[in-house]
Amino acid sequence: MSRPPRGQDVLAIAPQAIASATTIEPLRQAQAVVLPLQYGMSLEQTAQTIGLSKGWACRLRNQFIEGGAVGNKGKSVRGGRHREHFTLEREAELLKPFLESARMGGILMVSQIKPQLEIALGRKMALSSVYK
Template sequence: MARPFTGQGSLEAARKARDEARTADELRIALAVLLPLEAGLNLTQTALVLGRSRHTTCALRTDFCARASGLRATRRKKTELRNRAQSTLQAEAAALDAALAGAAQGAVLVIPELKEKIEAHLGHSVSLSGVYRMLARHGWRKVAPDTEHPQGNAQAREAWKKNSRPIWRKCAPDSPDNNPSG
């Protein structure tokens, strides 16, 4: 005979989690605890109802019960720090707003200078690639400048274009210039 399910102490927490679930994953976790205890389903049947493997369903149950009983720390909210992030998204946004005040009006950004401003605002060092990722994360994108040099002479460039010798010439298909064999 199979062992009876444990987790009676987590039953109220599972009911509350079921009622407050906002995502399908949160609902699945609560149901992984509730279905065996309230509906009498075994682990295989519960896994079938949840659409997960037997192993995953068991892991969901044990993880929820451990968190509900206080044996493990509760999960962080999405608004808190991401995996190994040193700053919250709100702190990053505030640092970028302070550092990019002139950029919204069309000023040119120089990333090493921006990096120093962000580091001063956040209070810790940030790598250059971290600055680029932070800009992308908050919706800033690189706008490529024109292909002209700011001190270039547009009239001289146009005169050179008109008077330069053509490198490519279009030939008729049967002309001797188009025959590679000679």
């Protein structure tokens, strides 16, 4: 037997969110809460009804329950630069001479960029990391 769906505390505002949704994303998010709680649908049935995978339906549902909007970069939504070597500003500073030559019709060559990045980083880098 599956667990009972959670979210009873936000069930009162979910129908209002459905009525006021202006795009498909917030509509699906609110539907992911309402369908299991009011109509007894399973997560699989809910996902099929709103046209998403089971994982996305669960993610949208949890975002709504936590009070987050679709696309909100909260703790439950992964995004951003998680394995960055430099800040964006430092990276732009390091790549500036290479990008300027490329604007003038030159070609970006990773073999020229890699040593400069390694010096700035203070260690060797894999070629695949330089390409990224």
